[in-house]
Amino acid sequence: MNLLPKHELKTISILVIGETGSGKSTLINTLTNYFLNGTLDKLKVAIATKYLKQTENFDNNEKNVIDRTSSQTDSCIKYDFKTNDYIYSFIDSPGLSGTRGIKQEEINMDKIMRAAEQAKSLTAIILVINGTITRLTVNLQNVINRLKGLIPDSLIENIYVLLTHCHPEDSNFEKDSFTIPINEENFYYMNNSAFSTDPKSLNSVKKLYLNQQLKESFRVINDMLTAITSARPKSTDDFEKMIKLRFKIRSTLHQAQVDIMNLQTLQDSICIYEAQLEKANIDKETFKDFTVTKTITKTELVPAPYHSTICNTCNFVCHDHCGLQEISTKGDNSFKNCGALNGPNCKEELEDLKNKYLSSVKDSDEAEKNISSVKVAKLIIDCSLKRMVEDTIDSCVELKKLCSGFNLVNELNITLKQLEMEALKHTSLDARKTADNIIRSITEMVNQLSQGQTTSKQGLMNSNNLMVKNWNQNHNQAQN
Template sequence: MIVIGETGSEKSTFINYLTNFFLNGSLKHLKVAIPTRYRKSTEKYSHNEKDVSDVTVSKTDSCYEYKFARKGRSYLFLDTPGLSDTRGVDQDDKNLENIVRSVENLDDIVCVIIVINGTAPRLSASIKNVIVRMQGFLPDVILDHVVVVLTNVYFHICNFDIKALDLNGTVHPFYMQNSAFSTDPSRWDDNAMKLLQHDWDIAFEELKRMLGLIDTFQVKSVQAFTEMKNIRHAIKSLMHEARLEVENIQKMQDQIAALEKALKSFGDDQDKYKDYTKQNVISVPKLVDADYHSTICSRCDLVCHDNCRLEETYVKGDGELAGCAAMNNGTCTICSGHCPFEEHYHGRKTMHTTTQTFGF
């Protein structure tokens, strides 16, 4: 299962509740897979939570697997970086790249779980961004069934309209008042413990119901992810090729305009003009398909490093590109304007140059 949500949606808390559900944790003996503001990790899972005290900052930059077993079944939850990241769109792109890479390493997928802060009264711009981006990188077959977990809320007081998500598949909502990990345990008196235990029991019933539903879902191959990634990559390359063709056409039009101007100035003197065309040979760069990836500048339309040896990335401006052999201190040594690595991307293309002569 892929767990997706915006920054601050309580994805980490959801993972912690799952940990307690599968490992028989309790309010008095909490199991902590991901550290929180008030709790240190008690389990031996890999995690990279940054500032656990700041809910506005995405705490996870990588994907982490949480594996559990129950009644003879194995469950793997892939916790992903928060989308609508406070660091901007570029960070969202990098997070999506990390998600796609991690999903491709899985054997199969059962469903997507979207975690949303249930206190939101309506579909916010950040939640909408999460949905749009999710639909952009997840194949439709993966979205046949979508589980939506609304945190910090009870079912009977939740004002969030699930229909506003506008998802094509079947949406299955679940509700959790997950205050056990979001409040200071030093302030829990007997009355607070009674209320927390009530919320805890309801949350566990929801998790039990959710897992029972997920058990009925059909397993799907991750091959659809690879195919969709290749399609996005091909579209990006075609767009760059189209822009390059437009620039070449503009060069040709400029050359023709110069020839027409020359014709007008020389009049009908053919002998004087006969050798002019020989002087108007232009080089036309053209991106052609290759069976390897190269580092390409989107600003200069240059192949700055043919057959780049870095691991292939599908995000323009990925931080890995700063390590390309064409880069020095984050700027390109091939581009005439020393473009930053953020203007570059990997494409399965190489540059061929042809010459064309224009005249009358």
């Protein structure tokens, strides 16, 4: 009975990235045969091809095996191969620059970053590129730019490039055009047609040729894995930090967009309250003389040697020494001959006017209170938006420190366009100015970071183009 402890295998995690149709699936199939001792007559197929069905039980999700313009790998898939000392864990990623648009590209980038972060450490990142391309095409340039914005600087020295469909002597790819700094010894070449050839078309000559290709591919893989095995694994914490920073930037700018909409709503409320205040003040002026000062404790009829007219409403004398004969009937037609009938002789306290006056005072006070509350809310939102811009600048600076090739223009372009469209809807000058300030500030920050003018928050915040002074002026105007 063997009581010796089991030998714990060391895991070497390798991320595979490449353009759609560059040969990533061929690499995975070649690796499968390298580790599982496959031969041309008995090929081990991890990923189905146009001519070959899957033979190995890997949990993959390959899509269209016919259309080379469509990214076959729809999600990140792990392929683990065990040796006596190691577990080589290859993480195959969705092809970049596929035909499903920018939105899908962003989804694929997020998947790649999360898969890398979940690996905890990476010993290598293999970039698969079609080596027959003479110069960088638009698609390939797009892929490289995205990779520059995807891979943290801490992992750059762990990047290996596999140029497919070629040998060193016939490769057309110009390494000088590669804008990612990669060591010369980290370039490898492989040409393997075994998985793209119809087995029914094979004759002895083709078999000999494909066998040579397969053996040469095994040699290249062996050399590359030897170099990778001796490399120092790098933590993927920077991927996690980048994911969090990207999420923070997006969520912060989304909240800014919501708050700018709230500014418009608050400004609309101020307009309503100001109209209410104006009406209340007019009513106050109209009804302010609602009373004539008097002090009466009781009503008493005093005998007099002449007739007087008594008010039907307040029981006071409306017309002293009235020339009419005595009339005891209330509202008699004879009162039409009284010269004081329509005169302002009734000294009644006009309750209705008083109530209107008091109501207008209350409405005025309430409108002023509402206007004050809304202005305070606007100031709070303004301060919050200013902090959001500063937080966004902080996050962008940190992102550029982690990944100097990170493309802030691509990252923020859609959000900034949404902010611009939202700003056009605003009828409030304050809301429009606030939105414009945010857009100008972030745009200038992106330009400075992208051009390498500064990498510090302080340098950005001190820039005149960031409109910090204008922002403070807007705060002062809002307070007034």
